[in-house]
Structures are given as structure tokens and as C-alpha cells.
Amino acid sequence: MQAKIMLDEATEPQDQLNLIDDLQRLGISYHFEDEIKHILTFINRKDDKNNEPRIKDLYATALEFRLLRQHGFNVSQEIFDCFKNEEGYFKPNLYEDTKGLLQLYEASFLSTEGERTLEVAREFTIKHLQDQILDQDSALLVHHALELPLHRTIPRAEARWFINLYSQNSDMNPILLELAQLDFNLVQATYQQELKQVSRWWKRICLAEKLPFARDRLVECFFCTIGGLFEPQYGLCRTILTKVMCLLTVIDDIYDVYGTLDELELFTLAFERWDVNAIDQLPDYMQICYLAVINFVNEIAYDVLTGKGVLIIPYLRNAWTDICKAYLQEAKWNFNGHTPTLEEYMENARITISSHVIMSHAFFIVTNPIEKEAVEYLQKYPGVIRWLTTILRLADDLATSSVRTS
Template sequence: MAFSLSFATSTKHSTFSSNKTSNILEYNKTNLTSVFNQIHIPKSGKCKDDLHIRHAKALDEVKQVFVRNIRKNTDECLSMVDSIQRLGMEYNFEEEIEATLERKHTMLRFQNFQRNEYQGLSQAAFQFRMLRQEGYYISPDIFDKFCDNKGKLKYTFSEDINGMIALFEASQLSIEGEDCLDNVGQFCGQYLNDWSSTFHGHPQAKFVAHTLMYPTHKTLSRFTPTIMQSQNATWTNSIQQFSKIDTQMVSSSHLKEIFAVSKWWKDLGLPKDLEFARDEPIKWYSWSMACLPDPQFSEERIELTKPLSLIYIIDDIFDFYGNIDELTLFTDAVKRWDLSAIEQLPDCMKVCFKALYDITNEFALRTYIKHGWNPLTSLIKSWVRLLNAFLQEAKWFASGNVPKSEEYLKNAIVSTGVHVILVHAFFCMGQGITEKTVSLMDDFPTIISTTAKILRLCDDLEGDKDVNCEGNDGSYSKCYMKDNPGVSIGLTKEHMSEQISDAWKQLNKECLNTNPLPSSFTKLCLNAARMVPIMYNYDGNTPSKLEEYVKSLLNDGGYLQSIHSPTSEHSTV
């Protein structure tokens, strides 16, 4: 939902310009549909059985490598874990990954990590990143020996490109208060950017540029070209072969899910009743596909796409159709959760509320049967919170009032709808459901608000680059510039980038093992944040990142673009 900065006061059915999120949808819709229509699904049962046999055999081969190395070469196992995670197939090796990281963490505690004088910058930064991203707290003090007394990286390490890359990657996991790590990471980023520009013909230049654009921690694994951390031919080849087979199986599942979602959406009939609303089930399913990559969550991905679709549809009703009185009645009907409360509403709102009512009740019943907990109260609370935010933005638009930037952001974090999806996902996964965790979810926990903040600010920041944007949509940047007369758009964007960086630090902290919510949920939130730059990409008529992402998962072979690091420490799958 976006409010206009013009002083419009009409209370009739509105047809004002679409928000930034909608500006690229027609292009994405057409191309994603085209991609989907070109996909061929093998129907032979024999081929399917054959694939499963090859998958089991290849999986066992990689697991055996773990068994052989776990006690005698933990560093090699850690490199395997990194490669497996970069390929986006860690769900196959959860026990092996947990054992490797726990063993490495224990070893480092006994070895006094900070005083290990024989550990190089690249190795220290790599181990820091691997443990941090799995929820282990490792103090940034381990980098003290690489810095001078002013906290700056010693000049001698500026020639260690691999070390600088590893340190830059590690800094992406900094949390609030770790200013030294943050500053060193920024220095590495700037230095590597200047280096790759100066030595653009160097064999490593392309690899460096790619790392700066797509830091491992902030990028979806299946969207990132994969750099393996060793040239050990035995396990490198085994993992590569298994990845190809695993990708085939995952792609096959995603295709079936897309057909199921498309059929459900067609049978629901909302596109016919709400011609002004968006009609993009594949795009919406992409969120579920990114946030829940584990193949075991096939049913959950389909079910999660249903409330996702309703967020977009209801957003369009508030943006393009209803007047304030009608939108208030619609919001009140959701609060009452009563079908009889919609009699005074236009037909399109009646149809939408009926869909929301049925889908939410069915979702709650399914969760109760599967996990023994009825989440209906929590689900309704999440929808009411969202509609209140939508309604506030509609009132701002109708009155012509432009809120303060902080007031806008507080409301806009809710109007992203992120909390609705994450609450549904929490119950859908069924892990760690207790009275305590449900109470946390009802109270809009920090991990949810932080994820939503990243989405809102990235969307607004990216939307400001859209040359096709008409310029009258509400965004944080416009509110901030109104609050601070004379501030340039450049300084405003810097301020927004700093806020996004701070939000990532909060999210990093929330993903540590101290969070009372299950790690499966924190990882889901992290994947949602990683999906943001893919979903919100305003490049006019150029192929979108979302389109490339869908292609990468639906076509055999995955997105294994060749980006080579010429050092002996890396090879590319």
C-alpha cells in the first residue's frame, strides 16, 4: 500500500496511480508465465524412480566423506559445509552440518581462538562466518591481531585479496555494537571495489566484483553462483554430481507445486471478480519457494502461497477500489470475523472477505489436525494488524496528510504484510509451537519487524530508482525529505542505506542461538530478507532478477554460472 503525496480528497472509488510494487508486475507476469509455459515435466515413472535411486546413491557417497573426515579433518568438513550451503542443499545434511560446526566450535574454545597466532586472516574470517551464520556467537576480537591500535586493518594485509574477501564476507554478520568489525568490513569493501576497478583485467577481478554484489550471507544460495572452498577432487566432484541430481528433484517438486497453486488460483475465481487486482500466482509462490527451500515442505509452500496472494489482492482493494467508508467497514468485518458483517460492502469486497474467511479457517483447521494447535486467533490478529495499517495509509491519501518519516515507517513495516506470512509460516512448519512462542508471535517480535523493515526500506530505496515511477507515491524517502527541507536525495539514500544496514545487524542478532523461536523459523526470516532484492528490482524492461531466479530453479542444472577464483583455495561448480 502506498499513499499519494498529492492533496487528493476524493471519497469515490479511487483509480489513482499504482504503488511502486506494481510498476514492474506486468513485465514480470508476462515473462514468468512464459518461463513456466516452456517447462517440460517428464511423465515417465521409470525416470522418476531412476532419479530417486541415483539421488540416494550420490547422497550416501557425500555422507561417507563426512564420516571419514569429521574427526581427522574438521577444516575440510567445514569447507564441505560451505559448499553444500552455497548450493542450497543443506537440508540433506543437517546432522552432518550440526556435528561439524559443534566440533569446530568446541575445538576453537579449547584452542583460545583469539590467541591462535598461526591462523591466517582468510581462515579466521571463514570460520567466523561459518559459525556465526549457524547461530554460534563468536567474538569479533579474533580479528584484533590483524588490526592496528586504531582498529584499522594492518597495511600488510591489503595484499591478501583472499583474506580481504573473507573478512568482507564475515563482516556481513556483524551485530549492533561491533563497530570495529563493521568499519573493517566497509574498508575491505571499498578497497576491493577500487582494486577490481583498477585491475579489471586481473583473473580475480570478476570474482571480487561478484562477491561485493552478492555477499554470501545476504544472498539466496540457489541464486548465487557457487564457489567451492577446495580442489579436493574426491568430494568436490561428489558434491557437484549430487547437486545436479538434487536440483532435478527440487525442480520437479517446484513444478508440481506451481501447477497446484495455479489450479487453486484459477478455481478460486478472484481474477474474474476483481479485474483491477493483480493476477500473479507464480510470482507469489516464489516467496514460498525462497523461504522454505527444504523439499519436505511441499504442502507448506502451497498453503503459504494462499495467504500471500490475499495480501496482494487486499492491498489492491485498498489502493485502487474502496473509499474510506467502505475500507473501514471491510476492516471492521475482519475484526469481527463474521460473514454477516459484509452485507453493506461492494460485491468485490464481499468476494474477497469470503475468500479470506474460508482460506484462513481452512489453514487453521489443517494446522490443528497436523500439529495439534488451533492458530485461528493468531491468524486473525495478524490480518487485523495488516488491515489497520492499510486503512491508515488510505486515510493519509484521502486527507492529503503526509506523515512524519518515522510515523510512516512504523506503519509501513506492518503494511508490508511480512508479519502475516511469517505468522502463517510459523504455524505451517509446526516446529516449536508453545504458549510462549505463540505469545511472542502475537506481539510482533523483533525478528519479524526487522525483516519487514528491510523489505520496506529496500523497496522504497529501489523504487526511487524506477524511471517509470510517476513520483506521487508515498515512500520513506519522500517523507524524510519533507521532514528535512533542503536535504538532497543522495543524502536521503545514504540515510536509508544505513537504516537497512542497522536492520541487518538486528536480524543477525536475532538469528543467534539465544532466540527463543526455533532456528527453522529464524532461517525462514533470513531467507525472506534475502529474497527482497530479487523480488523488488526495478529495471524497466530488462530481465528481472525474479525471472532469472525462477528460471534457475525450474530449469535443470540450477544457476551455476561460472565465476572462477584462480587461487588454489577455490574452484567453481
């Protein structure tokens, strides 16, 4: 309540933006989504109505730009033109403005294709932030940002780091600090209960015990879900997606390191049939995995059907079948010693990164009501998902290439 009053009482745009930034970095902004949206909408409309440069100060301009873009507002990169000289370069008098450079650096990561000003801004800020001699606190902030910009952090992990830093600031707000600490501990306790729940499920289905060749990545999978859905209200989605990723990891290892090509073809065919009777054609180690997936999907489908009135088995079946087919294609290339073209590889790898399977489950859990048009759009594998999966695949391959080549 006190934090909401603070948002209401902050009347100057700069004070409002600073407060919103603190709330976000402390990991508690989700409690004030309506208030934040109202403030940012007002600021954006006021700037558009005045039809003049927002703020001449680099720090304030960059902070406003970043927060507005984060929340979906259309803000032009041209607002930074006033900080350039006649040659189009950023002015030399900005070199010593550490706070402004840091905010401009963070803002540059919200660029879209072709925004040259923000590309130059990133190069400019990195160079001059690295060259500066800073006090201990400023150096800590700069080093942390250069190592991993805000736009690429895991929000909950970033909040834990920032809470500690914020507590040492001379101008910190004790109300916000206490709220952030309490919230972090309460949400952490929620995560622990969710992890206990999925751990019991994982132990009950016995995949780690019966398939010792497969990776046991339960905790890592759960942590991944926190990266995308950290708010406590998404607990059901976190547990479901953890299970999805655990099952995908086992299936990936079956295709990648254990199954023969004949067995893998039978396994893929079983998923295409989506029939418990198909289990008779599979070797023992595949039977338990296949049945675990079927039971898992049917359980989710039952809950969605009774809760939202939509039968989702056909859609989830397609998602699991598609990824098994893609895994099989990789296995065939491997067994046959075939090196695919880049185009062939990427077309298949966009599926094996498994994002579409994960997003399909998340969509049906989080969305209410479930609109038929949205489901059909998702099933068409639209461009927005194709580009997302391309980015994830390339990032994953860059991270694991040295391991695989060794």
C-alpha cells in the same frame, strides 16, 4: 552416502570448513545438518578450550568466523585483531590476499551492532577488492560478491550460479558436483509441482478474473517463498504462504487504488467481525475477496485443528484484521491529504509490510507441537519482529520510492 563419508574422513579443521562451505554454496548442506553441526561444535569447543587465536591465515579465520556465526555460535570479532597493525588498521600485506579479502568481506556481513572491527573490515575489503587486477575466474567471484554478498542472496538462486562455477574449477569434487546437480533438478521439479498446485487454486477462486484492477503476482509470490524456505520438506508452507501473499496483494490494491473510503471502512469492519453474514454489506468486488480469505483461513485452521489439536482462527483473524486496519489508516491519510509524521508512518508501516501476517501462518504450519507460550509471544508483536518489519519496510520503500514519486 559418499558425501557423508567425506565429512567423516575430513579431520583437519580447514578441510572440514572448506567442505562445509562448498556444501552450503552448492545448496546441498541441508542433507548434512547433523554432521555439520557436530563438526562446527567440535571446532568451536576446541578453540575455546585452547584459549588461543584460531588460525593465523586470514582466509581460514574469516571462513571459520562466518560459518560459526551462521550457525549461531558466539564468536568474537577480536579474532581479527591479529591482522591489524599497532594503529588499529588492517595490515598492508593483506592487500594482495584476494581469497582472504573475499572471505573477510563475506564475514563482515554477519556483524552485530557496535562491532567496529567488522565495519572497518567491510570498508577495507571493498576498497582493495575493487582495486585489484584479477584473472577471469577470480574477477567473476569478486564481482559477484561485491554485487550481492552471500548473507543477502537467495540460497537457491545462488546455488544455481555456484554449481556452474564449481563445475569449471580444476579442484572440484565430482561427487559433490553430481549430487548438487541432481538435487537442484529434483527440488526444481518439486517447485514446479507446487506451483501447478497453487496455480489451480488461484484460477479456481477467480480473483484475477473478477478483480482485473488487482495485481496478479502468483509466480512472484511463490518465488519469494523459495527465498526463505527452499528445502523440499517445506512444500506445504511454501504453498500456504504463496496463497497468503496473493491474497494480501489483492487486498492491498483494493485499499490502495480502487475502493472508496466508505467501502474500505465497511471492508475493514467485515474483517473485524469475521462473519460470513457481513458479506451482505460489501460491494460485489469486495465480497469475492472477503469470502476467499475467510474460506482460506478456515481451511488452514481445520487442518491444524485436526492435525495438531490447536484452534488458530482467533490468531489468524487478528493478523488479517490488523493489516486491514493499517491499510485503512493509509487510505484515510491519502483521501484526506494528510502527511503523517515519520513516527506515525513507521508505526503503521511496520504492519502494512505484511510480515506479521505471513509469519503467523508460517508459524502454525511449520511448528509442531504448537506451544501456547510461543503463540502468545508472537501475538504480542515482540521486538524481534518489530525490528524485522522495520528493516523490510525501509528496504521496500527505498526500492519503490522512485516508482511511487513518478
